[in-house]
Amino acid sequence: MRSPLTALQAFSRDARTHPTSPDVSDELLPAFFAITKVAERLSTLDASARDAYLATLEDDVLPAGAARPTLVHDATSQSEDPLSRLSEQLRVQAERMERSGCFEMAFTTVSAVCMMSARADVVTRLTATVHLGRIARQLGDLETATDCYSTVTDQGLRERDAPLAALGFVGLGVVATVRGNRPAERAMFERALSLAHPGGTVEASASQGLMNVAIAEKRHIDALLHGWRAFDLATDGPETRAMILSNLALTSLHADFTAAALGGFMHVLSLTETARIRLPAIGGAMRAAARLREDAQVSTLNADGDRESVRAAQPFESARFLLHAGEAWATVGDAAFARRRYEDALAMAVQHGFFEIRVKAEDALDLLATQRRVEERANLTASSMAEDSEAVALVAAGIGRLEALCG
Secondary structure: OOOOOOHHHHHHHHHHHOOOOOOOOOOHHHHHHHHHHHHHHHOOOOHHHHHHHHHOOOOOOOOOOOOOOOOOOOOOOOOOOHHHHHHHHHHHHHHHHHHOOOHHHHHHHHHHHHHHHHHOOHHHHHHHHHHHHHHHHHOOOHHHHHHHHHHHHHHHHHOOOHHHHHHHHHHHHHHHHHHOOHHHHHHHHHHHHHHOOOOOHHHHHHHHHHHHHHHHOOOHHHHHHHHHHHHHHOOOOHHHHHHHHHHHHHHHHHOOOHHHHHHHHHHHHHHOOOHHHHHHHHHHHHHHHHHOOOHHHHHHHHHHHHHHHHHHOOHHHHHHHHHHHHHHHHHHOOHHHHHHHHHHHHHHHHHHOOHHHHHHHHHHHHHHHOOOOOOOOOOOOHHHHHHOHHHHHHHHHHHHHHHHHHO
């Protein structure tokens, strides 16, 4: 289990990692440090001392407000318990750190919340635990993430609290995605969907996960159905919808609606400045532009992706971008550049244990070495699509909604 850094160590690490990030201004880093330091101090105090300490803080150090973190219990309203409200207040600030790429301070802050919540109600305790797992995953620590998510699933099931357990299963599904374990990925998201509160954020997350599984398995109709369900349920901000739109654009790309895919990816890039969302969209846009013979746009997007990789500090998204960039360069016929991109993706995948990316990069390098062209493989071939008018109608409807939204 990963141990949190001290507030000062976390601040120093994040400041070194993101010295030029546009998401982290000179004013924001000290503000994040102040919150992390407050959380660290609070975790050492009992209830009465905690209240006294909070009374000494300036209002702008830990702003109060109605906002809630994204990871909550879908079937219950916000608790009136002071410790529960303080936990959510700190986790809202930790999510600001996550969005800015300051993952060490976010991890230290939520670790402190978990310590404070050790004897709190089960909802407060387990939502903080699943939040800690998400930050650990973004730091590349899959073992800690798995420990956190498994704690939530086990205790949620023990408490007969299905929506809580579903939060943990979503997290385990994402870990399986990163590791390239497709059967586990599908099983975890299906379990999460079966336990989720209807119409809640966990149903949306599970639907999004199953959309990604369907995309990988070239099941375009299922991908569109799960994707639009996730999009319609997404109420926790524009970034979630941007991620879903990016995956819907990817479905369009796999179904050979290339122009619609490029329009979708470029629309996503206009919606968000968050690097972890922009990187997959840039990789998808590169591949679509390459198929449309927009070589200049491929080059521009390649440079954009390199810049986003530097500020994202997220190995999985960067490795996947490099893999997709290699495919784009191979499509436009620049085998030398494609090879460099694939080699960089392979090195990162080996370093961090990204099995699926490693296999795909090795296969792509083998194809280049034998002078074979990289081709898209799809379960829905042109002939099978022509024979199934219902499938054609469903895919066209899903793509048409994307085109209308992004047009």
